[in-house]
Amino acid sequence: MAHTHGPTTTGRLALSSLIFGLNFLAQGLGGLWTGSLGLVSDSLENLNDAVVNLLALGSIRVANRREPCDRWTYGWHRIEIFNTFLGGLLLVVLAGAVLFEAWDRVRHPHPIKLGWAIGFSAMGLLLNLAATYVLLPAKGSGQERDLNLRSAYLHALGDSLANLAVMLGMVVIRVTGWRWVDPLLAAAIAAVILRGAFLLLRDAIGILMHRAAFDQEEAKVELLGLPGVLGVEDLRSWRVCSHLTVCTAHVIVEAESLADTEAHQHRIEQLLSERFGVRHLTLHFETPAMADRHQHRFLHQHDIEAHEPHDRGGHS
Numbered sequence: 001m002a003h004t005h006g007p008t009t010t011g012r013l014a015l016s017s018l019i020f021g022l023n024f025l026a027q028g029l030g031g032l033w034t035g036s037l038g039l040v041s042d043s044l045e046n047l048n049d050a051v052v053n054l055l056a057l058g059s060i061r062v063a064n065r066r067e068p069c070d071r072w073t074y075g076w077h078r079i080e081i082f083n084t085f086l087g088g089l090l091l092v093v094l095a096g097a098v099l100f101e102a103w104d105r106v107r108h109p110h111p112i113k114l115g116w117a118i119g120f121s122a123m124g125l126l127l128n129l130a131a132t133y134v135l136l137p138a139k140g141s142g143q144e145r146d147l148n149l150r151s152a153y154l155h156a157l158g159d160s161l162a163n164l165a166v167m168l169g170m171v172v173i174r175v176t177g178w179r180w181v182d183p184l185l186a187a188a189i190a191a192v193i194l195r196g197a198f199l200l201l202r203d204a205i206g207i208l209m210h211r212a213a214f215d216q217e218e219a220k221v222e223l224l225g226l227p228g229v230l231g232v233e234d235l236r237s238w239r240v241c242s243h244l245t246v247c248t249a250h251v252i253v254e255a256e257s258l259a260d261t262e263a264h265q266h267r268i269e270q271l272l273s274e275r276f277g278v279r280h281l282t283l284h285f286e287t288p289a290m291a292d293r294h295q296h297r298f299l300h301q302h303d304i305e306a307h308e309p310h311d312r313g314g315h316s
Contacts, residue, residue: 013053013152016131020050020156023127027163030120034113037105038166039120041098041186044193045159046128048091052200053152055083077241078207084242085204091197098190102183109179114170121167128160155196162189203242213237213245214276222275226267228254230288237278247272248282252290261285 024046031039068075135153169185172178220232231252239245253264265283272278 010057012135013057016134016152016156017050017053017057019127019131019134020046020053020159023124023131024050026127027120027124030116030123034117034120035110036112036117036120036166036170036182037098037101037110037186038169038182038189039117039124041102041189041193042121042124042159042163042166044091044094044098045162045189046124047094048193048196049131049152049155049159051087051090052084052155055080055087074240074244074246077244080241081204081207084200085208088197088200088204091193091200095190095193095197098186098193102187102190105183105186106180109183112170112173112179112182114174118167118170118174121163121170125160125163125167128156128163132156132160158192162192207239207241210238213239213247213278219272219276222271223249223251223268226264226271228264229268230254234284237276244280245276245278246280246282247276247278248284250284250286252286252288255285255287258285 024043026043027039027046028043031037031041031043132153135156166185166189169181173181214237216235216237219237220235223229223232229251233250233252235247235249237245237247249268251264251268253261255261255264264285268283269278269281272281
């Protein structure tokens, strides 16, 4: 349904988190009471979305209140990554527990209050559809390009489909008496949760390890295509958090004075911002003569003394 006005992105994420939280409680308690492991595992899907959204919102609020300073170079933006890492580990533990229980129930099926289980599944489906609608980006607005909102929307839609599968599974059990269907569904949903947790942990570890924020070779090629740019050395990029990309580079340009680099700086900033999402850029301009005298090799050996003179050899 198209709409031109509505909550902000953070408002949508906050409201959907509340719905996911309610659904987690409803389906989790319902699954424990009815004996349905499928409901319990589906509730963990909702917990996953609620935790991810709330961590992002909470981290943004904390980061925005702590300005960068001499002690905290980038403020507290990186707290989002630590929260994401801990959230991913929690999901791995929960999904592992579901898989262990599912295996036990395949060998020793448990009785299920099917009527109530179907009712809880239907209620969960309605709540998931409500969260999906809340996260639907406003038509024709910048929210359609917001990757966080789009990702949350697709997760909510996936939760709705998983919930529908659980409800249909309860119906199948009622008709056929195949109680192994419930732990099978639970295992399938736990596998989806584990995949999501793996992606969260991979991204968090990559940011903590300063993995390049974009394809740096591609960026170098595009930078060398700009007029007056003769070389790009020591290009580095990293993410402070999921939405703040930082980049530094030594750029060799045709210039006679510092004033001549202003046009180069404007073009480079525009390219890296629009093509690679760089929000904070530090450039060191050099003439060809300066570049020949400068060592761009990154000295990473731990036993090199701070006062030891740098090798002035050629470029590496």
